[in-house]
Amino acid sequence: MKWQIWLRRLSCMIVSVALLSTALTETGVGASSSGSSKGIGATLSAFTQAHGEDHNQRCSLKNVCFGPLISNSDSGEVYEYTAVVITRGIVTSYWQSFPTHTTLASAQRQMLTDLPGVTHVSKLVLGKAFPTGTCGFFNIHDSSLAKTLGKFQDPSGTIGVEVSYGAPDGNSAYSPGNVQSAVLLAFPYKLSDGC
Numbered sequence: 001m002k003w004q005i006w007l008r009r010l011s012c013m014i015v016s017v018a019l020l021s022t023a024l025t026e027t028g029v030g031a032s033s034s035g036s037s038k039g040i041g042a043t044l045s046a047f048t049q050a051h052g053e054d055h056n057q058r059c060s061l062k063n064v065c066f067g068p069l070i071s072n073s074d075s076g077e078v079y080e081y082t083a084v085v086i087t088r089g090i091v092t093s094y095w096q097s098f099p100t101h102t103t104l105a106s107a108q109r110q111m112l113t114d115l116p117g118v119t120h121v122s123k124l125v126l127g128k129a130f131p132t133g134t135c136g137f138f139n140i141h142d143s144s145l146a147k148t149l150g151k152f153q154d155p156s157g158t159i160g161v162e163v164s165y166g167a168p169d170g171n172s173a174y175s176p177g178n179v180q181s182a183v184l185l186a187f188p189y190k191l192s193d194g195c
Helices: 002-027 044-051 104-112 143-149
Strands: 065-072 076-087 090-097 118-121 125-128 134-142 158-166 181-185
Touching: 044 065, 044 076, 044 090, 065 090, 090 143, 104 118, 104 134, 104 158, 104 181, 134 143
Parallel strands: none
Antiparallel strands: 065 076, 076 090, 090 181, 118 134, 125 134, 134 158, 158 181
């Protein structure tokens, strides 16, 4: 069941990343960053320095793992940062894991420590997963990333975040008291977006 959740999430992420990579290539966003981001918008070097990297059996040269190992009921033992997407030298997406029963407030605080100039976090909106299930999503506005990320999507530097956990029935689920994973993307979520 858990592999089905991961597969569904990964397929959504691949589509989003394909769109993002195309947009970055078409607009010529380079590998320059404000240098202070340790998350979305960071250079690979800055991200690696901030979180460390690993290449054990759970990871590969294509899917490097970053940060410490975290245990949760969603994924078992997993690295804090996985599925990190680097586009032209810049971190444009990643999956961030949290221990079981991490509250939304705590997960948001942890995410925000990696972003240098957050000026606004939008209200969480409950989304529907296909075929059943839920997730929460919100946007983070970081004006310091506007120059690095804003050329291809939102010129204000907005990051879309989807939060959830894997429910026992195999579907994605959202609970404000049990955020186990977050997918961060370098473009905003819209109210019409689903999980």
